[in-house]
Amino acid sequence: MRAIVTVIGKDQVGIIASVCSLLAGEDINVLNISQSVLQEYFVMVMLVDLSGCQTSIVELSGRLDQAGQERGLSIRIQREDIFNAMHRI
C-alpha cells in the first residue's frame, strides 16, 4: 500500500532527516519527495511504500503526529487513494 506523508510547519534544521529516520525505522520506503520553503514555511510531500511495514497506518499516524508535535510541525500520513480519488479520473 502506498501513502502520502505531509510535513508542514516552520522551517528548522533536520526536518527531513528526522522524518526519514522515523520512516526507515518502520521499514517504510520513500519513493518520492518534493519539498519547498515559502516565507520560512516548510512544506514536504513524500510518497511512501508501506508494503514492508508491520505497523498499521492508524498507529503510524499517531506516531508521526506525536513526532511532529515535539518539533512544532504538522506531520500526517494518509493513504494515497484519497488524493487519487479527488484529483484523478
Next chain:
Amino acid sequence: MLSQNEIMQTIQMIDQQHLDVRTITMGISLLSCAHSDPEAACTRIYDKITRYAEKLVATGEEIEKEFGIPIVNKRISVTPIALVAAASETEDYVPFARALDRAAKACGVNFIGGFSALVQKGMTQADRRLIAAIPQALAETDIVCSSVNVGSTKAGIDMDAVALMGETIKALAGRTADRGGFGCAKLVVFCNAVEDNPFMAGAFHGVGEGERVINVGVSGPGVVHYALQAVKGAPFDVVAETIKKTAFRITRMGQLVAQEASRRLDTPFGIVDLSLAPTPAIGDSVARILEEMGLEVCGTHGTTAALALLNDAVKKGGVMASSSVGGLSGAFIPVSEDEGMIAAAQSGALTIDKLEAMTCVCSVGLDMIAVPGNTPAETISAIIADEAAIGMVNSKTTAVRIIPAPGRKVGDTVEFGGLLGSAPVQAVHPFSSRDFVARGGRIPAPMQSLKN
C-alpha cells in the same frame, strides 16, 4: 504522480475549509423483528441493531485515520417503526423508541432515525399510535429521530395527518420546554420522503431497501465557498463550472469512503448523498456561498436564483463522481445550523416566506426554524401543508423541521448546541389558518402533464 499542489489542495480543504464526510449511516431492516409481544419485539430490535452495527463506529474511526479525512457522524437508520410495531399487541409505542435509544447508545452512534410513519395516503392504527407516541418518545430518549411522511406526488397530501402533526409538534415542544423545545429538532415532517437518506433527523431505512446498507453523506460548503472566491465577478457559467468541479472532488472522496466502509463492514454500498450540509462553524455555511455570488445578505432578492444554480451544479458535479447517488442530494438550508443563515435571519433579511421560496429549488425544506412558542398548532400545520404542496407539485422532497420554542418570542434566540446550533426566533403570519386545517381529508395528487 500527484503534484505537491494537488496534495496540498486536499490538505487545505480538510484543515481550513471544513471538508468532511458528514455521516456514514447504516440502514438496517427491522421487518424481521415484528412480534405480537411488544417486549419480545423490542428485544429483537435491540439485538439486531447491536449485532449489525457493532463495528460501525470503530470502522468509521479507522477509515478516518487511514485516509486522514474527518468522518463527523456515524449513524443508524431503521425501518419505519410503525411498520414493525404494527404486529405488536400494544397501544403504547414509546418502548420501541427506548429500545432504539438503548441500541444506538450501545453501538456508540450519535443518532438513530426511523421512529417513523409513512401516511401520505392514510393512517393505519399503527401509524396513529406511532404519531401519538412521538412527543413522549422524543422527550424521553436522547438520540432517537422521528419522521412522518404526510404527502407525495403520487398520493397527494393527507391533511388529517398534517393537522395531527401540528399538534404533535406543539406537544413535543411543550414536553421539552426546559430545553427550548429541543425535541422538535429531532422530528421531520416530509413530503416525498426518500428511503435512502443518510442525514438526520429524517433518515429511515425504506421498505424497498435490502437487509442492511451503507449510505454516506458528504459535505463541504466551505470548499465551494473558497473555490468561488477565486472567480469573483465572473459570469454565472463560470460559477456553475467551478461548483461542479468542486462537487465532483468532494463526492469522489465520499464515494471512496463509502466503498471502504461497505467492504470493511461487509455491508452492501447503497448511495452517496451529495449534499452541502452546513454547520454553525465559521466557514462552513451555505448562506455564505450565496452571498459570495454577489448578494449583500442571504435572503435578499436573487437568493432563490443563486440557490437554484448552486443546488443544480452540486448535483451535476457529484453525479459523475459516484456509482450511485441518492438520498436528498443538494444544498441544505437549516437556519440554526448555518452561521450565515443565522446572521441573515437576525438581520431581518431572511424570513420564513423567503425560506419557503428557497425550498422550491433546493434539496430539502423549512429546516431548523424556531418560531414563537405561542404559534398555534393550526399555523404549524398550515406551514407543513404549504411545504408539502411545494414538494408534491414539483416532484421533490420537502420537509418541515420547525421548533415552536416555548416561552420565546420573535427576536429571542434558542440554543441547541453542537451541530444543531442556535436559532433566532422568526415571525410567522398572525392570521389564522384554523378553518383551513380543520377541514381534514386529502389534497388530491397533482396532474403530471399540462405543466404550466
